[in-house]
Amino acid sequence: MIHLPKNEAKLMVAVHGWSGILLGLVLYAVILTGTAAVFAEEIGTWSAGHVSTSSAFERPIGKTVESLGAQTPSKYHEGVDLFEVGDHELGAFFHRHETDPDGTFVSRGIYYQVDRDGRVVDRQSGTGEEVFGPHNDDALSHFLVDTHVRLHIPNPWGLLLTGILGLAMLVAAISGLMIHRHLFKDIFTLRPRANPVLFNRDRHSVAGTWSLPFAFILAFTGSFFSFFGTVGVPIVAMAAFGGDVQALNDTVFGNPGKPDPRPAATSGLDRITSDAIHRTGEIPTFVTIENFGRADAKVTTFHPPEESGVVPISLLYDGADGGFKQVKPLIGATPSAGGTLAAIMSPLHFGNFAGLLSKAIWFGLGFAMCYVTLTGLRLWVVRRAIEARTLGWLDRLVTIIGLGLPFALLCTVAAFFLTTSSGQALFWTPAGFLIASAAAILGGFFLRDREKLAPLMEGAIGVLLLGLPLLRLLMGGPGWGVAIREGQPIIAAVDSALLLAGGWVIARVASRRAERIARQPAFLQAAE
Secondary structure, three states, X not given: OOOOOHHHHHHHHHHHHHHHHHHHHHHHHHHHHHHHHOOHHHHHHHHHOOOOXXXXXXXXXXXXXXXXXXXXXXXXXXXXXXXXXXXXXEEEEEEEEXXXXXXXXXXXXXXXXXXXXXXXXXXXXXXXXXXXXXXXXXXXXXXXXXXXXXXXXXXXXXXHHHHHHHHHHHHHHXXXXXXXXXXXHXXXXXXXXXXXXXXXXXXXXXHHHHOHHHHHHHHHHHHHHHXXXXXXXXXXXXXXXXXXXXXXXXXXXXXXXOOOOOEOOOOOXXXXXXXXXXXXXXXXXXXXXXXXXXXXXXXXXXXXXXOOOOOOEEEEEEOOOOOEEEEOOOOOOOOOHHXXXXXXXXXXXXXXXXHHHHHXXXXXXXXXXXXXXXXXXXXXXXXXXXXXXXXXXXXXXXXHHHHHHHHHHHHHHHHHHHHHHHOOHHHHHHHHHHHHHHHHHHHHHHOOOHHHHHHHHHHHXXXXXXXXXXXXXXXXXXXXXXXXXXXXXXXXXXHHXXXXXXXXXXXXXXXXXXXXXXXXXXXXXXXX
């Protein structure tokens, strides 16, 4: 039970309300896209149109990487990043670290995409941000993640904005906690027979109270990611390394050792990946090579957390002979509390530390946070609409964004399916989002009655949810039998989730319409 003096309680209510109303709609967009981004990998598998499960790191890649190194200028042998791209194909980025004339620290080099037979199918030169951009087959998952991380606003402004939103969410969570005078009672208080405003306030309080721990975790970890690179790294580099970001990275993330520039083939990659999988039980998500082709080459493999753990695993190997050296912490050469804390930020933010179970819990809590944000805005508007009738525009705006955003995201998926086979998904995926957003805004502008606007938009969402699994099949996606037989049950699971959600939304719209008709006079019911 929390007791505050009357004036302090009123202040906390004001802080809670205004912190939500000023940034609430943008915060809702970040939370909703983050909720979807929790399953970005699964959505990518579901939407890709193929069912292959063989990882690039389970195949021999050593000779392929050696061949790529031979055709790459030696100035880009400072570092090599290896990762999966497309249908379990291999991506390799040979690069070096540079500081541009404007002071921006970049990785610049040559990127190769190699198919399963070792053939180079794509070659690009540029910075890491340029070559790691979206491709046609992963345009959808990349769009979801980028919308959540920086709202498609150029760096560093997008990251700064989402960081500020994370802090606003933290303020709203703390002030919401403070204004609950009976916190444990509020967890279970629902009065369905009370007037609609009171019942909606109960639901807002219950959902908000249950999701408070998640709100703290999401806000803190999200702010950490947003401010780490945009604010933290430049400040630390300036204070401790004279502005040299490379020196900072070498000290914090590098592998100390005596330089040895003698030429030596980095030929133990296949032995390294096999040993890493055996030690961790997990396929690497990323592999890096420092000083490729030198005697002091080092290889680091990055793996998801163990089944019962939260901390991701990194293993360090000698690049010349492939020998195992140590389990490598994320920060520094030896384990530390700070390194562990930094390492668990990503698993805690995206919920990917216990497989589908933790992701499902994070998805549910994220959905609850979306509900809390929207109902909080609605309660704020309704309470003040009684005092001032000029807030109708805000009520309509909440409806347009609250329902228009999921509508636009679903239209984005449809645009991806319709254009991926023609190779135009990279353009039409974000274009579909913008077109659908414009349609939702225009609909809200012309249809000013919320009682008509909300059911129309909810119905459109329901139809899209029901139609996307069928559209996926029509555009050549695998059926459930093929997907399950090939070890990709996630495709059937996503289809099932969409169908269930679509059925629930349509049933909800129909039920509300029936209730609205029942409340009307008899002659209006006959007209309906």
